[in-house]
Amino acid sequence: MGTISLSDFEDVKIPVPWGHISGRWYGNRKERPILALHGWLDNLGTFDRLIPLLPDYIGILCIDLPGHGKSSHLKPGMFYNVYDYVLTIPTVMKEYGWTKVSLIGHSLGGYLCFLYGSLAPHTVDMIISVDILLPLRNNIDYMAQSIEKQLVEVERQKEGNYNEPPSYTTAQLEKVLAKGSYNSVFPELAKHLLHRQLIKSKLYPKRFYFSRDGRVKNYHYMDIDEGLGREMAKQLKMKPFLIIKGSRSPFLTLRSHEAILIMSENNPHFELYEVEGGTHHLHLHAPEECARYIVPFIQHHRPPALTSWSLTGKEDQLAAKEYKSQQRRLFSWGKKKRSKL
Known part of the structure; x- marks a missing residue:
């Protein structure tokens, strides 16, 4: 087997x-x-x-x-x-x-x-x-902040490509992902999560931003x-x-x-x-x-x-x-x- x-x-x-x-x-x-x-x-x-x-x-x-x-x-x-x-x-x-x-x-x-x-x-x-x-x-504090942040994200998405999310180089993305996971995901393993969630920035050609929906951060x-x-x-x-x-x-x-x-x-x-x-x-x-x-x-x-x-x-x-x-x-x-x- x-x-x-x-x-x-x-x-x-x-x-x-x-x-x-x-x-x-x-x-x-x-x-x-x-x-x-x-x-x-x-x-x-x-x-x-x-x-x-x-x-x-x-x-x-x-x-x-x-x-x-x-x-x-x-x-x-x-x-x-x-x-x-x-x-x-x-x-x-x-x-x-x-x-x-x-x-x-x-x-x-x-x-x-x-x-x-x-x-x-x-x-x-x-x-x-x-x-x-x-x-x-x-x-209750988390719930209140969640509502506020959801509305901010809705407004950002209305503006489309004129207001991209923050973008990063590949090396920066590994560190950002590690920090966002409270170092649960080691930088050298970040590639396993990055390969399905990146979009190339139109504002900065050598950078990428996360493709996931910004609203999921505050579900x-x-x-x-x-x-x-x-x-x-x-x-x-x-x-x-x-x-x-x-x-x-x-x-x-x-x-x-x-x-x-x-x-x-x-x-x-x-x-x-x-x-x-x-x-x-x-x-x-x-x-x-x-x-x-x-x-x-x-x-x-x-x-x-x-x-x-x-x-x-x-x-x-x-x-x-x-x-x-x-x-x-x-x-x-x-x-x-x-x-x-």
Whole structure:
């Protein structure tokens, strides 16, 4: 069994009323893939270093969320919010006729996986969340500033090319992206996110600016208190759910603790691991460490289709016994990690 080649993909465009959702389908395109959702202000390039470590019998459909990457921007007068973003998942499912979906998400994408899974658990067979569960707390000051900044961006966009966003050289872009991510994305890895979100400046020919919609910077996300988080977690308490946390990241906070306990209670399909030294974009700067946990999780919950029976009954039983023993060891280790949250 090999791994997915990053050059083995098909570009896709999923039609939506405001344009299209852009994506790349990597690996196996004959069976239902895993749907991959990136984080806020990122794009599908965030998975560039993880994809080549995943088993090639499975496909990975990575999409750019609306307003990000190469996906269409919303029409003027509309604003971005988490309620509309979560609808991206059933939109993709409908396009391909899926009745089930397997999900992997980072940051905003991971939150969308958790939110959608709690709303439609009967359609979800597996969730992998990178460094998030419940979002960080919202507050009235952020909401007020968001409205004001949205209106400023609307006025800027009315002026079109006469008022371009700030533009930068390629070297500057790497530093700007790193700073904007609070140094979660290292400058030398910024290229994985830049190749899908740059437009050449018409004012300064040797410079580029970000193509993402400026309105996404101030999108509205739902503030989930602990009570709602508990109810959401109850809908997923027996679902295969993997969480990977970066030890240096503040995004998986204590307020997620109770939801994690609910999902893990008596659930042999729940796993939680911490990558030592990992920042919020740990799947980008430490993909091998993430793959150590993601690959066996995928192989167990989305195994390759059996084309022949090569094991005798006794060998089959021994293999199953060994796997269960391995899972018990992993689950016990994960519980110790959860106790530190």
